[in-house]
Each structure stands twice: as structure tokens, then as C-alpha cells.
Amino acid sequence: MPRPELQAPPEIFYNDTEARKYTTSSRIIEIQAKISERALELLNIPNDGVPRLLLDIGCGSGLSGETLSENEHHWIGFDISQSMLDVALEREVEGDLLLADMGQGLGLRPGVIDGAISISAIQWLCYADKSSHEPMARLKAFFGSLYRCLTRGARAVLQLYSENMNQSEMIMKAAMRAGFAGGVVVDFPHSTKARKAYLVLTCGPSSTQTSLPKGKGEDGETCSDDDESDDDDEQTVGIYDRHRPAKRSKITKKGKGKAWVLKKKNQMRNKGYTVPPDTKYTARKRKNHF
Numbered sequence: 001m002p003r004p005e006l007q008a009p010p011e012i013f014y015n016d017t018e019a020r021k022y023t024t025s026s027r028i029i030e031i032q033a034k035i036s037e038r039a040l041e042l043l044n045i046p047n048d049g050v051p052r053l054l055l056d057i058g059c060g061s062g063l064s065g066e067t068l069s070e071n072e073h074h075w076i077g078f079d080i081s082q083s084m085l086d087v088a089l090e091r092e093v094e095g096d097l098l099l100a101d102m103g104q105g106l107g108l109r110p111g112v113i114d115g116a117i118s119i120s121a122i123q124w125l126c127y128a129d130k131s132s133h134e135p136m137a138r139l140k141a142f143f144g145s146l147y148r149c150l151t152r153g154a155r156a157v158l159q160l161y162s163e164n165m166n167q168s169e170m171i172m173k174a175a176m177r178a179g180f181a182g183g184v185v186v187d188f189p190h191s192t193k194a195r196k197a198y199l200v201l202t203c204g205p206s207s208t209q210t211s212l213p214k215g216k217g218e219d220g221e222t223c224s225d226d227d228e229s230d231d232d233d234e235q236t237v238g239i240y241d242r243h244r245p246a247k248r249s250k251i252t253k254k255g256k257g258k259a260w261v262l263k264k265k266n267q268m269r270n271k272g273y274t275v276p277p278d279t280k281y282t283a284r285k286r287k288n289h290f
């Protein structure tokens, strides 16, 4: 079965039938809850009992958002599929729901959100479903708007299923260009089933950066839903430094020199062109102003 992203655009793939099938599968419910709990853990919100305002990007029918509600946080869910949001409404999830394409930016006020999660959704931005879609431009619009709406020091934790290294790199590049610091935390890196990659991003100047948390799967820690995970004896944490493109150094206009001008004039003469005679003024440096 090909990946959902290769089958149809998300708003078509997650139609009424698929949205219901997705939300009633006990396997999916369990997996998405586990991933969301881990994402919330990686958000590293202070344990002070104060509810925070969080985003759930690509919230679907609200399976991931439920974890936020269970932990007493308020949340706003974005999704492009009307059918998924209809199921979320039917389920009476506690978050506020917005029908929106994250690839067009989130359109929120600056600095108002305390953190964001996204579960199994952002890899969709790597696919061009319309002739107007340019994945890198959509990723930039998304990460730029996410960066702006977060409070300084806040985190965004985005669990994703990228198809290949190119996609992971493209996503990281867009995030770093937006100004985020952070990297990828991989849980159960050697397990095909339990392996999960989380992009853990921090918003703000480098002074607010904290070191990346470690991935799970060390010291024989196993994952119950994966029979291969007993082999996991190592955790993989990919750390990427913030790397905004260096400002282009000013290119100073440098003259080519008298010898070069004389040589060129000779070449032109040899070709039969009329060239002014060489004098002491040839190729002289002009003043910046008259």
C-alpha cells in the first residue's frame, strides 16, 4: 500500500470514510496517543499546573489534541480536511478548530502561543498536489508563521514520517531558516515499527536554547508494540545547529587596472576598431563624486 501522501491530497485522502475509519481504529488511537504524550513531554512545559495555549497542527479528528486536554492545556487545532474536523466536532473535542492549510501559514498574532505539537502531519508539505505548490515555499510559509506566533523560548515538537533524507533535510532547512534552533530526536532508532522521529524546535535567540532531550530506546528499554525493539541498545539524537544563512559579504567593486585596460584596447585595435589613444589618463581612478 503506497503512503497516504502519494495517493491523494490530504483534503481528498481524509474524506468522510477515511476520517471515520482512522478515528475508530483502536490501533491508531493507541499509537497517536502514545506519540502525542511523547511530544508533550518533549515540549518541556514547566510542571506548574498552569494551563498553556498550544497548537495542534494537522489535528485531524482530535486524537492528538485529546492528550493536550487531558493535561489541562487549551489548544487550537488546524487541519485541511473538513471531514477530519467534522469527526472532531462530533467527538466534542475541547480544542478550537480551524479549517486551514498550514502550507499557507498559520495567520496568528505574534508571540501568543506557548507551544505547538504536530503529529504525523508535516511530511504532507513535501508533496506538490497542485501546480501552484512549491514544497520549499510552503514549508517556509509554515515555519515562518509558526516561529512568529510562538512566545520566545517556546518549543514546537513535530513528529513526522518523512519518506527519505531529502525530505528531512528540506524540512530542517526551512525550520532553521525561520530562526528555530533544535534538531531531531529519534526514539527506538533501530526498530522499523517503533522508530519515531520528532523535530524539536526552540523559538528565540540562541541563549534560550537548551540541549536536545535524548531519544528513547537506550539501556534495553523496549516498546511494547514492537517485537523488534529488544535490540534497541542505542539512542540516536541528531542535533542541528541553528544555521541562518550568513549575510552576504559586501562585494567591493574593484577596478581591473591599467594593464588590463591597455590590453583590451590593443585587442580592439587588432580587430580593426577605432580606439582612443593611450594617455596618462587611460584607466585613471575617478573620484567618487564630481
Ligand SMILES: C[S@@+](CC[C@H](N)C(=O)[O-])C[C@H]1O[C@@H](n2cnc3c(N)ncnc32)[C@H](O)[C@@H]1O
Pocket (backbone or CB within 6 Å): 010, 011, 014, 032, 057, 058, 059, 060, 061, 062, 063, 064, 078, 079, 080, 081, 084, 100, 101, 102, 103, 118, 119, 120, 121, 124, 125
Ligand atoms: C495522520 S493524520 C494525524 C491527525 C492527528 N494529528 C492525529 O494524531 O490523529 C494527518 C493530518 O494532517 C492533516 N494535514 C495534512 N496536510 C495538511 C495541511 N497542509 N494543512 C493542515 N493539515 C494538514 C490531514 O488532513 C490529517 O488530518
